[in-house]
Amino acid sequence: QKEVEQDPGPLSVPEGAIVSLNCTYSNSAFQYFMWYRQYSRKGPELLMYTYSSGNKEDGRFTAQVDKSSKYISLFIRDSQPSDSATYLCAMSEWRDDKIIFGKGTRLHILP
Amino acid sequence: NAGVTQTPKFRVLKTGQSMTLLCAQDMNHEYMYWYRQDPGMGLRLIHYSVGEGTTAKGEVPDGYNVSRLKKQNFLLGLESAAPSQTSVYFCASRSAAGTSTNNEQFFGPGTRLTVL
Numbered sequence A: 001q002k003e004v005e006q007d008p009g010p011l012s013v014p015e016g017a018i019v020s021l022n023c024t025y026s027n028s029a030f031q032y033f034m035w036y037r038q039y040s041r042k043g044p045e046l047l048m049y050t051y052s053s054g055n056k057e058d059g060r061f062t063a064q065v066d067k068s069s070k071y072i073s074l075f076i077r078d079s080q081p082s083d084s085a086t087y088l089c090a091m092s093e094w095r096d097d098k099i100i101f102g103k104g105t106r107l108h109i110l111p
Numbered sequence B: 001n002a003g004v005t006q007t008p009k010f011r012v013l014k015t016g017q018s019m020t021l022l023c024a025q026d027m028n029h030e031y032m033y034w035y036r037q038d039p040g041m042g043l044r045l046i047h048y049s050v051g052e053g054t055t056a057k058g059e060v061p062d063g064y065n066v067s068r069l070k071k072q073n074f075l076l077g078l079e080s081a082a083p084s085q086t087s088v089y090f091c092a093s094r095s096a097a098g099t100s101t102n103n104e105q106f107f108g109p110g111t112r113l114t115v116l
Helices: none
Strands: A004-006 A011-014 A019-025 A030-038 A045-051 A054-058 A061-066 A071-076 A085-093 A105-110 B004-007 B010-013 B019-025 B031-038 B042-049 B065-067 B073-078 B087-094 B111-115
Touching (some): A011 A019, A045 A054, B004 B087, B019 B111, B031 B073, B073 B087
Parallel strands (some): A011 A105
Antiparallel strands (some): A061 A071, A085 A105, B087 B111
C-alpha cells in the first residue's frame, strides 16, 4: 500500500459545480496536510494547509482532515474554468525533513 | 524576490552525455529538494539537503548526484544520461522543520529534459 493514495482523474465538472478532491494515507504520524495546485507546465504552489484534524476555509476552498479515517478532502465551491489544474495532496510528520505527495488529480472545469 | 529559479528551462541530451541543473533560491531557506515528475508517477524525490554542505538520498537517487556548496544553490548532476531520465525536474526549498507555521515548499518553474 502506498503511503498516500490519490485518484489521478481526470475529473471533469461543469462551471459552478462543487468539486470534491480526496486523498487517503496510511501513516498515522502525519500532522501537516497540504493541497498544492499545479497549472500546466508550471511548478506546484501551496493552496491550503491544515495542521492536525479539522476544517479550514479560504474563500471558495475548504480543506478537511479526518485523522481517524486517514482521509483528507479539498472542496471547491462555485468552480471556475481557472480552477482547471492538477491538485496534489501532500502531508508530513511533525518536524520531518520530507513531504510526501500524492500523484495528483487532474481537474477540468467545463465552461 | 525571485523565489526559486531553475536553469536551464529546457534541454535535450544524447545518451551518455552529462549535464548539471542549477537551482537557486533567495528566501534564505535551509532545506532544498530535487524532484522528478513523470506522467502517472507524481512527484518523486531524488535528493535533498537540510543545509549547506549536506545532502541525502530520496526515493529515486540512482543516476544522479547533487551538491550544496552554497546555501542558496542546489545542483543536480547527471553523469551519464539515459532515456529513462527524460522527465520534468523541479527544485523546491523551504524553511527548516519546526521553524515556520506550515511546511510549505516553494517550487521552481521546472526543467524539461529529454534524453535521446
